[in-house]
Amino acid sequence: MTKQQLLEQDLAHIWHPCTQMHDHQSTFPLIPIKRAKGVYLYDFDEKQYIDCISSWWVNLFGHCNEYINQKLQEQLSSLEHCIFAGFSHKQAITLSQRLCAKLPKSLNKCFYADNGSSAIEVALKMAFHAKLLRDSAFSKSLEHNQESGTFFLSLQNSYHGESLGALSVSDVGLYKRTYEPLLLRNLTIPMPHTLSDYQEVCTTAPDSKLIAHYEQSLSFLESTLKHSTQIVALILEPLIQCAGGMQIHAPYFVKEALRLCHEYNVYVIFDEIAVGFGRSGSMFALEQCSVTPDFLALSKGITGGYLPLSVVLTNDQIYELFYAPYQENKAFLHSHSYTGNALACACANAVLDIFETQNILETNKHKSRYIWQNAQSLQKFAFIKNLRQMGMVCAFELDSINTRKGIEIYNKALELGLILRPLGNTIYFMPPFIINNEQIDYVFVSLQKIFENLSGSWE
Numbered sequence: 001m002t003k004q005q006l007l008e009q010d011l012a013h014i015w016h017p018c019t020q021m022h023d024h025q026s027t028f029p030l031i032p033i034k035r036a037k038g039v040y041l042y043d044f045d046e047k048q049y050i051d052c053i054s055s056w057w058v059n060l061f062g063h064c065n066e067y068i069n070q071k072l073q074e075q076l077s078s079l080e081h082c083i084f085a086g087f088s089h090k091q092a093i094t095l096s097q098r099l100c101a102k103l104p105k106s107l108n109k110c111f112y113a114d115n116g117s118s119a120i121e122v123a124l125k126m127a128f129h130a131k132l133l134r135d136s137a138f139s140k141s142l143e144h145n146q147e148s149g150t151f152f153l154s155l156q157n158s159y160h161g162e163s164l165g166a167l168s169v170s171d172v173g174l175y176k177r178t179y180e181p182l183l184l185r186n187l188t189i190p191m192p193h194t195l196s197d198y199q200e201v202c203t204t205a206p207d208s209k210l211i212a213h214y215e216q217s218l219s220f221l222e223s224t225l226k227h228s229t230q231i232v233a234l235i236l237e238p239l240i241q242c243a244g245g246m247q248i249h250a251p252y253f254v255k256e257a258l259r260l261c262h263e264y265n266v267y268v269i270f271d272e273i274a275v276g277f278g279r280s281g282s283m284f285a286l287e288q289c290s291v292t293p294d295f296l297a298l299s300k301g302i303t304g305g306y307l308p309l310s311v312v313l314t315n316d317q318i319y320e321l322f323y324a325p326y327q328e329n330k331a332f333l334h335s336h337s338y339t340g341n342a343l344a345c346a347c348a349n350a351v352l353d354i355f356e357t358q359n360i361l362e363t364n365k366h367k368s369r370y371i372w373q374n375a376q377s378l379q380k381f382a383f384i385k386n387l388r389q390m391g392m393v394c395a396f397e398l399d400s401i402n403t404r405k406g407i408e409i410y411n412k413a414l415e416l417g418l419i420l421r422p423l424g425n426t427i428y429f430m431p432p433f434i435i436n437n438e439q440i441d442y443v444f445v446s447l448q449k450i451f452e453n454l455s456g457s458w459e
């Protein structure tokens with residue numbers, strides 16, 4: 001098939017995610033990809049594109065990584081998949097042991113699913129069910145339909161996925177507004193704006209300025225917890241709210257929010273689907289917050305961007321609530337056909353091998369510094385605001401009232417061989433960890449070119 005035929009066949013049959021398909025007529029192109037290697041995707045004209053967004057934040061060690069390929073091929077010759085109820089396999093067992101060993105001791109049980117949103121559904125359902133089992137006043141109040149309060153708390157600007165439960169606890173209007181009538185009861189905690197001087201404020205003890213920054217959110221949270229008896233859990237993305245515009249928050253906030261919830265016997269769910277596996281600078285963001293949630297959801301980078309897999313970790317106390325001779329209302333009867341897929345688990349074990357043998361987190365510190373130095377070249381543009389960075393995420397806003405300005409940048413970047421995918425007016429750089437200095441230089445020189453050409457037509 002020629003490139004043109006591929007495009008025609010695609011548009012005849014495929015409805016792409018997160019896309020107004022009409023935009024492919026003229027606003028931005030659809031690009032069939034022929035192959036990929038390292039940070040590059042190649043189209044059918046052999047044009048190369050740097051994957052500046054790690055293909056929706058999943059790719060850690062490059063496309064067609066030789067080591068992950070090898071481990072995947074080895075797994076293919078023995079077991080591709082088997083039912084995970086009543087059966088198990090070595091890759092999932094090894095992966096679970098290794099994840100638990102890397103996380104706080106109490107996170108000791110792994111429940112697998114097959115994508116980020118599904119992990120959020122698992123965490124919400126498990127938390128709700130655990131509260132029913134733990135708290136008889138709660139279950140009675142539901143039986144008698146007393147109160148019609150909220151069950152979940154989440155943060156302004158949060159994003160936890162787009163299945164209905166996950167969307168209920170998300171706060172990105174673009175994805176949520178239309179479906180509001182279908183959603184679960186959730187209350188959004190107001191949040192202050194992102195921190196841009198993260199390094200300064202977060203490496204030292206919280207000062208009065210930082211405490212004041214979060215005061216309103218934390219007091220709103222506390223008074224909500226005080227006045228409601230039906231709240232099951234607070235869910236949050238620790239340190240970076242990614243799809244909400246790469247909003248960076250201090251460990252102080254996460255820590256205080258968790259402390260308050262636990263004071264009021266409310267569970268805390270950390271969604272590290274996007275920031276886990278080194279993206280925040282540490283292996284898991286919770287390490288920088290020095291706290292342990294009741295539930296932790298992981299996905300995306302877990303397989304290095306190879307195959308869909310997710311997991312929710314929880315503690316023995318919660319597990320024990322469900323552990324009893326069979327009764328329907330005590331078992332957690334949630335399932336997905338591809339739960340614990342052996343190929344995906346083999347990739348995840350390969351990803352952990354790479355972390356363990358190649359000093360990735362230390363190397364990333366240097367890379368992240370190099371990205372930050374390069375990013376300073378953008379400060380000269382008056383319309384670039386709020387340049388910020390945390391770990392392997394660097395972001396800024398375009399000061400424009402035109403909310404589709406990002407699309408113009410997206411198209412210009414494609415011409416120069418960069419895949420950027422702005423979130424509204426937020427432009428971010430979140431590359432695979434194997435990106436090298438020369439490639440980083442190319443990205444920022446190209447961005448300067450794009451912005452120089454745009455300067456004249458700014459609004």
Ligand SMILES: Cc1ncc(COP(=O)(O)O)c(C=O)c1O
Pocket residue numbers: 115116117118120159160161162237242243271272273274275299300
């Ligand atoms: C923090 C967070 N949670 C959940 C999800 C949903 O994951 P998935 O797209 O695999 O359903 C995402 C996806 O971007 C995310 O960033």
